Ligand code: SF4
């Protein structure tokens with residue numbers, strides 16, 4: 001059997017309905033023509049995924065901005081979730097979208113990586129949406145950036161979420177030694193996997209599955225090892241594309257982002273996340289992860 005591929009897709013869409021101070025895409029708007037172009041490219045990607053059957057595939061959409069407020073991405077997730085060879089169809093989202101469309105989602109395959117942005121919505125409103133997902137049986141993880149000023153909201157969020165919902169914390173890494181020991185303790189008590197995210201993992205020369213069983217695809221169909229290495233591997237629509245996916249070591253000094261370092265062999269993150277690797281849900285959560 002052919003090995004499974006985990007594919008991260010990021011098309012040209014860059015607009016967002018939110019205005020987070022830490023983000024370059026805050027309140028940007030794509031024109032109607034740009035959105036149509038993005039939808040066309042998205043459709044071409046999904047068609048290509050369909051044509052890869054019976055190879056097992058996992059997809060994670062990692063848009064620049066917010067994609068799930070657009071029907072095209074909702075439909076893409078539903079369509080992918082209906083393909084027997086697609087084991088997972090997940091997306092990173094601020095969860096500002098409605099949820100009725102999720103009625104039609106395959107509960108085993110469709111998953112949401114939901115990020116809480118404390119300046120853009122109240123913790124109560126956000127948590128209420130997560131409870132809806134929970135009741136609907138939609139796979140999901142929830143997370144936030146561990147900015148010190150937001151600790152009270154993060155703590156409140158943990159208290160309001162369903163117990164079984166995993167809350168990940170992304171370390172704020174702009175300033176070295178940003179956290180005091182008690183702050184590290186606070187965040188680790190909420191997310192036991194926070195210490196792994198806190199580190200910038202030395203990766204040069206180390207074996208990484210990015211470029212072999214995992215790769216990224218952009219709106220042109222250009223594939224790259226990961227979002228942190230610009231050199232293209234080729235185009236997914238090229239004959240013989242599969243031959244470009246080979247074992248390689250990492251050329252970068254460090255890898256500090258979850259969607260990258262989970263593929264570094266020495267970290268064995270696949271053993272922690274198992275089937276939930278793409279949408280960031282530790283295997284067996286909460287029993288094993290708590
Ligand atoms: S929701 Fe995400 S994409 Fe939108 S402004 Fe905030 S960080 Fe940026």
Ligand code: SF4
Pocket residue numbers: 203208209210225226227228229249250251252254255259260261263264
């Ligand atoms: S270690 Fe990180 S930067 Fe290096 S190839 Fe893997 S995902 Fe990319």
